[in-house]
Amino acid sequence: xxxxxxxxxxxxxxxxxxxxxxxxxxxxxxxxxxxxxxxxxxxxxxxxxxxxxxxxxxxxxxxxxxxxxxxxxxxxxxxxxxxxxxxxxxxxxxxxxxxxxxxxxxxxxxxxxxxxxxxxxxxxxxxxxxxxxxxxxxxxxxxxxxxxxxxxxxxxxxxxxxxxxxxxxxxxxxxxxxxxxxxxxxxxxxxxxxxxxxxxxxxxxxxxxxxxxxxxxxxxxxxxxxxxxxxxxxxxxxxxxxxxxxxxxxxxxxxxxxxxxxxxxxxxxxxxxxxxxxxxxxxxxxxxxxxxxxxxxxxxxxxxxxxxxxxxxxxxxxxxxxxxxxxxxxxxxxxxxxxxxxxxxxxxxxxxxxxxxxxxxxxxxxxxxxxxxxxxxxx
Amino acid sequence: xxxxxxxxxxxxxxxxxxxxxxxxxxxxxxxxxxxxxxxxxxxxxxxxxxxxxxxxxxxxxxxxxxxxxxxxxxxxxxxxxxxxxxxxxxxxxxxxxxxxxxxxxxxxxxxxxxxxxxxxxxxxxxxxxxxxxxxxxxxxxxxxxxxxxxxxxxxxxxxxxxxxxxxxxxxxxxxxxxxxxxxxxxxxxxxxxxxxxxxxxxxxxxxxxxxxxxxxxxxxxxxxxxxxxxxxxxxxxxxxxxxxxxxxxxxxxxxxxxxxxxxxxxxxxxxxxxxxxxxxxxxxxxxxxxxxxxxxxxxxxxxxxxxxxxxxxxxxxxxxxxxx
Numbered sequence: 001x002x003x004x005x006x007x008x009x010x011x012x013x014x015x016x017x018x019x020x021x022x023x024x025x026x027x028x029x030x031x032x033x034x035x036x037x038x039x040x041x042x043x044x045x046x047x048x049x050x051x052x053x054x055x056x057x058x059x060x061x062x063x064x065x066x067x068x069x070x071x072x073x074x075x076x077x078x079x080x081x082x083x084x085x086x087x088x089x090x091x092x093x094x095x096x097x098x099x100x101x102x103x104x105x106x107x108x109x110x111x112x113x114x115x116x117x118x119x120x121x122x123x124x125x126x127x128x129x130x131x132x133x134x135x136x137x138x139x140x141x142x143x144x145x146x147x148x149x150x151x152x153x154x155x156x157x158x159x160x161x162x163x164x165x166x167x168x169x170x171x172x173x174x175x176x177x178x179x180x181x182x183x184x185x186x187x188x189x190x191x192x193x194x195x196x197x198x199x200x201x202x203x204x205x206x207x208x209x210x211x212x213x214x215x216x217x218x219x220x221x222x223x224x225x226x227x228x229x230x231x232x233x234x235x236x237x238x239x240x241x242x243x244x245x246x247x248x249x250x251x252x253x254x255x256x257x258x259x260x261x262x263x264x265x266x267x268x269x270x271x272x273x274x275x276x277x278x279x280x281x282x283x284x285x286x287x288x289x290x291x292x293x294x295x296x297x298x299x300x301x302x303x304x305x306x307x308x309x310x311x312x313x314x315x316x317x318x319x320x321x322x323x324x325x326x327x328x329x330x331x332x333x334x335x336x337x338x339x340x341x342x343x344x345x346x347x348x349x350x351x352x353x354x355x356x357x358x359x360x361x362x363x364x365x366x367x368x369x370x371x372x373x374x375x376x377x378x379x
Numbered sequence: 380x381x382x383x384x385x386x387x388x389x390x391x392x393x394x395x396x397x398x399x400x401x402x403x404x405x406x407x408x409x410x411x412x413x414x415x416x417x418x419x420x421x422x423x424x425x426x427x428x429x430x431x432x433x434x435x436x437x438x439x440x441x442x443x444x445x446x447x448x449x450x451x452x453x454x455x456x457x458x459x460x461x462x463x464x465x466x467x468x469x470x471x472x473x474x475x476x477x478x479x480x481x482x483x484x485x486x487x488x489x490x491x492x493x494x495x496x497x498x499x500x501x502x503x504x505x506x507x508x509x510x511x512x513x514x515x516x517x518x519x520x521x522x523x524x525x526x527x528x529x530x531x532x533x534x535x536x537x538x539x540x541x542x543x544x545x546x547x548x549x550x551x552x553x554x555x556x557x558x559x560x561x562x563x564x565x566x567x568x569x570x571x572x573x574x575x576x577x578x579x580x581x582x583x584x585x586x587x588x589x590x591x592x593x594x595x596x597x598x599x600x601x602x603x604x605x606x607x608x609x610x611x612x613x614x615x616x617x618x619x620x621x622x623x624x625x626x627x628x629x630x631x632x633x634x635x636x637x638x639x640x641x642x643x644x645x646x647x648x649x650x651x652x653x654x655x656x657x658x659x660x661x662x663x664x665x666x667x668x669x670x671x672x673x674x675x676x677x678x679x680x681x682x683x684x685x686x687x688x689x690x691x692x693x694x695x696x697x698x699x700x701x702x703x
Binding site: 042051062110365 | 393538637643648672685686695702703
């Protein structure tokens with residue numbers, strides 16, 4: 001506010017206050033005079049208080065109106081299944097609710113050439129079945145469904161109970177760690193009975209496994225589905241040719257699936273343990289299915305039993321950790337741990353599913369020439 | 380009776396005061412907005428938005444021209460580190476900063492373990508001033524873009540160069556994620572600040588003006604260093620621009636990807652929300668050292684086989700690096 005409160009005399013030289021200000025000053029001045037005349041100091045005080053209060057309230061009101069509207073995430077459409085709730089569970093707000101769809105950004109992919117990937121989609125058909133349960137549908141399986149599983153030719157969610165809405169297949173077993181091999185056996189049998197001709201390769205994953213299906217197709221494109229072979233992250237204990245880590249996911253050829261189902265009919269394979277991955281490895285050995293080498297042309301691993309951070313960070317997994325003794329091929333930590341064309345990561349929570357989806361399919365360095373060329377002959 | 384009458388006059392006095400005060404305030408606010416602008420009208424709340432180049436437009440240029448263009452963008456990275464953050468320092472050295480044309484690390488004091496320029500002060504505004512002064516004095520002839528980041532920020536230099544492709548460095552550019560504070564629009568320091576050589580030159584000159592751009596800050600109270608920078612640049616006629624892709628998504632992010640995903644989804648728990656982040660994002664802040672390594676792998680290596688891009692530019696991987 002300018003100094004000097006002149007009582008509206010128009011002959012005043014020098015600066016002029018804007019008309020409005022002059023008016024208000026005049027009004028206040030007049031009122032002050034009135035009060036002084038009436039000698040009512042209290043009234044004057046009340047007036048001044050009122051003046052201050054009025055100013056402050058108005059100022060706050062203006063600021064509140066002028067505050068920027070908060071940024072709203074762009075909404076696409078309502079989830080067709082309405083309000084998904086963790087009805088059986090406490091603390092629903094701890095879990096990641098809602099979904100994120102990166103594939104709506106079509107314009108960012110206008111210069112993307114997907115012809116090779118689309119060719120492989122037709123040539124190397126993959127059925128993915130995801131091991132889940134009723135308590136995990138809204139918290140885990142939902143986010144698998146919203147991300148990587150869409151890229152499988154066929155995807156099935158296997159649970160102890162049928163859920164027509166999700167949908168899940170009911171395997172008729174109980175939930176629990178000791179039921180894992182039963183679930184696996186029944187799941188593969190279900191796939192054999194209902195979907196044998198819908199795919200060439202049959203992948204098992206958990207609801208906390210992230211799979212890059214395009215890279216799985218690249219790996220499998222060099223083999224025939226009529227070969228008795230299966231792939232995953234190979235572990236060396238117990239089974240001579242090795243067995244595949246359950247959490248990192250594993251994939252059976254059509255021939256391997258046929259032999260697996262057949263073996264249970266003839267009794268060659270039985271449910272002899274609930275340790276699912278080991279049991280599967282034993283059965284595969286029994287029916288002469290080869291434990292394939294899933295490493296890339298530079299001998300870098302593609303299936304990963306842990307999240308990326310665990311493998312890429314130096315000294316994350318202690319040297320005494322079982323992992324180093326289990327890996328069939330010499331394992332590395334740091335950048336050498338992982339192929340550029342990784343197929344899977346395990347122990348992936350729901351938010352990391354979206355993170356990995358974004359990192360794999362969307363975020364990229366514009367114009368960058370990648371070092372690793374998967375199509376050039378191996379070093 | 381007399382008492383009551385007195386109370387009445389007091390009451391009405393109060394009410395009259397409130398009303399007058401309110402009116403005063405309204406008028407004052409309206410006038411303040413027009414007077415300070417020199418009466419040019421209410422344009423104080425406009426954001427300045429800068430978009431990434433249009434790829435179709437770029438592809439129209441001959442290939443030789445595009446290659447020439449990509450080589451002319453030379454970025455100097457100014458990375459602010461502290462002795463307590465050795466882990467962040469190491470991860471910046473080992474990861475994304477290898478893609479800068481040159482990376483210079485600035486620290487508050489001399490440290491033996493890593494090479495850095497000591498700014499000999501803990502004051503963030505003085506650090507910023509000295510870093511830019513040092514960069515200008517030593518590198519003004521060889522670099523035309525200057526990029527100031529915190530140690531927790533991961534930057535994708537190729538995407539920065541793509542964004543800067545159609546911006547003339549001889550023009551004053553001051554770019555990043557902008558925030559409005561009253562009438563001041565400034566670039567948030569946590570997500571990275573980009574200055575063209577012209578803007579840096581103007582800044583360098585005004586830093587000597589202790590009336591307009593003093594070391595102790597321009598107001599009686601302490602403003603953050605990103606606001607101080609904006610005030611100084613404003614005196615030279617340089618205004619902040621917010622960087623966006625052609626869908627309006629932010630390129631400079633003050634939060635990491637996980638946080639952005641969770642925030643977007645938590646705001647709309649019953650909806651399917653659009654992907655949070657740009658394909659050609661430039662920065663994400665708030666990363667731990669381990670995250671930097673994951674980002675390095677995720678950005679420069681992890682990809683789906685069979686998807687290729689027809690990009691208008693070509694950037695080669697740096698020599699002597701094994702994690703990209």
